[in-house]
Amino acid sequence: MSVITIKKIESENELKFCADILVDAYNGEPWNDEWTRDKALEKLVCFFHSPKFHGWMAFENNKLSGCCVGNIEPYFSGDYFYLKEMFVLTKFQKKGIGKAMMSALREFLSEINIDTIILFTAKDFFPFDFYLKTGFSEMEGMRMMSLSKDNQA
Numbered sequence: 001m002s003v004i005t006i007k008k009i010e011s012e013n014e015l016k017f018c019a020d021i022l023v024d025a026y027n028g029e030p031w032n033d034e035w036t037r038d039k040a041l042e043k044l045v046c047f048f049h050s051p052k053f054h055g056w057m058a059f060e061n062n063k064l065s066g067c068c069v070g071n072i073e074p075y076f077s078g079d080y081f082y083l084k085e086m087f088v089l090t091k092f093q094k095k096g097i098g099k100a101m102m103s104a105l106r107e108f109l110s111e112i113n114i115d116t117i118i119l120f121t122a123k124d125f126f127p128f129d130f131y132l133k134t135g136f137s138e139m140e141g142m143r144m145m146s147l148s149k150d151n152q153a
């Protein structure tokens with residue numbers, strides 16, 4: 001029987017294990033990124049040191065299989081949680097681990113009276129459906145923008 005347990009990330013030392021999961025998850029479908037463990041760890045450490053960081057690890061039968069991280073940001077109409085990354089080992093996906101992490105996150109936020117979570121994802125890939133299924137809706141009118149050397153006018 002599969003038992004999923006969720007634990008809060010308490011120390012920077014735990015991030016190296018999360019970095020391995022990030023590499024596996026984002027180098028797989030649908031992103032096919034090229035993360036190295038060092039770069040993944042650098043990113044997670046960066047999040048960890050941002051103010052009001054919160055993160056969770058998911059274990060399936062005691063094996064670390066997923067993580068999610070983000071931080072609480074101030075907003076004039078009420079602070080929100082900015083979910084920066086959520087990822088599950090490719091072989092462990094579609095087993096309810098993402099959903100379990102989202103429940104733990106929402107439970108934690110409701111205890112501290114934060115009632116909004118925001119995140120960015122790509123519309124054409126399956127994580128979009130995952131977020132719809134876990135209760136999110138699209139923010140009408142919003143567009144993510146970037147400026148880089150290759151796309152300057």
Ligand SMILES: CC(C)(COP(=O)(O)OP(=O)(O)OC[C@H]1O[C@@H](n2cnc3c(N)ncnc32)[C@H](O)[C@@H]1OP(=O)(O)O)[C@@H](O)C(=O)NCCC(=O)NCCS
Pocket residue numbers: 025026029030086087088089092093094095096097098099100120121122126127129130133
């Ligand atoms: C997105 C992600 C975190 C979901 O985690 P997960 O543990 O696989 O999700 P769950 O098993 O809890 O699934 C919850 C629901 O989403 C659906 N879902 C999850 N993955 C899906 C997929 N690949 N295709 C279709 N539906 C999917 C499940 O079927 C389930 O729906 P149900 O409640 O109707 O059965 C995981 O797929 C992942 O790590 N992907 C790669 C990294 C990523 O894209 N992260 C998000 C970036 S913004």
